[in-house]
Each structure stands twice: as C-alpha cells, then as structure tokens.
Amino acid sequence: AQSVTQPDIHITVSEGASLELRCNYSYGATPYLFWYVQSPGQGLQLLLKYFSGDTLVQGIKGFEAEFKRSQSSFNLRKPSVHWSDAAEYFCAVGEAPLVFGKGTRLSVIA
C-alpha cells in the first residue's frame, strides 16, 4: 500500500534562511508526487508535482523539489524563506486516492 512519511512535525527557520522539508514515500511503481501548502484557515494549494522526467521540479512561490528514487524521497526546498511561507506543508503520493503525509508545520522567525 502506498504511504507517505514526513519525519518533521514542526520546523522553525529564520527569515532569509534556506529550507528543506523531508518527504519519504512507499509506492510500488513510479510514483506521482505532490507538495501542497495550507495556510491557516485555508484549503490546500498545490506547490508542485512530479510525474516523470527531470527529477528536479520547479513550483510556485520559489519552491523546488527533487525526486530521488534510490532514497524514496521527494524533499521540498526553498533557498530563502519569507515570513509569508509560514504554513503547513503536505507531501502526497498517489493515483487514486491521493495519500497525504501528516504534514510539517513551518514557523518563520525574524
């Protein structure tokens, strides 16, 4: 069965610092992978997705993610975090249904 693990429940970074959010998946074939962001009181917004091809995927808001098949990982990165990036981030894998991780809450400090 497919599953997603986000090892970090909560991460705090300073504004302007780099960010990496970890995601590991379990899937039987080439996975379809997604990163969503959820701001307080809001629904989920798609940041980026990977289906095939180039393993480095660019998304919105300056985010990127790298698919590493050997490590079953799809980590999300941003070179310089802004205060507005504070939110909950969800990694998801799947065909149907989409399976989400438990999320990582990002706090940004001045």
Place this chain on the structure above:
Amino acid sequence: EAGVAQSPRYKIIEKRQSVAFWCNPISGHATLYWYQQILGQGPKLLIQFQNNGVVDDSQLPKDRFSAERLKGVDSTLKIQPAKLEDSAVYLCASSLVAGVGETQYFGPGTRLLVL
C-alpha cells in the same frame, strides 16, 4: 476563475445531532472529492464522485456519513448522527477529470466541532 466554494466555514453541534456541508466545485470540473482532515493529520479521502456517480467511497463511514452530487455539479456531505471523533475539517476538492495524477483544487474547508 472562481475556486471551490464551501459552506458553512464553521459549525458547532452537539453529539448525536446531524449536520450537512455544501460544496460547489470549479466550473467544468467533472470530479469532486470530500476529505476529512483531523487535527494533526493529513487529509483522508472520504468519497470521490465522477459527475454524479460514486467512484470511491471505501473510507466513508456509511452508517453515519452520506454524500450526494445529484446534478453532477455541487455536492452535500451529511453526518447523522455526529460523534465526538467527527470533529475535523472537511475539505472539498475538484479536478477537471479523474485521471491519475490530476491536479486537485481545494476549497477552504468546513471546520466542525462536535461537543
């Protein structure tokens, strides 16, 4: 383009009461999803519709939850009777089609508190 609309945004009820949530997907989107997001968890799919037919309701607690999408557009999700463990955010999402990896667009959710 208007996004996915949901109402109400918040609801507080007593256990054993009934409650209904409404969702209007993005215009033209054939596929509609209802998710339950319990505090500290990722969203979990409850039911998926393709037009007005059910594609997947394997995780819907059918003894108390029901959902319909009569005209293939908007949808309602009902809980009757509610239990304390139903306290969660109920998210509606839609996608253009039901294809593998198709992008799902989420509404703001309905936050339910059962006392």
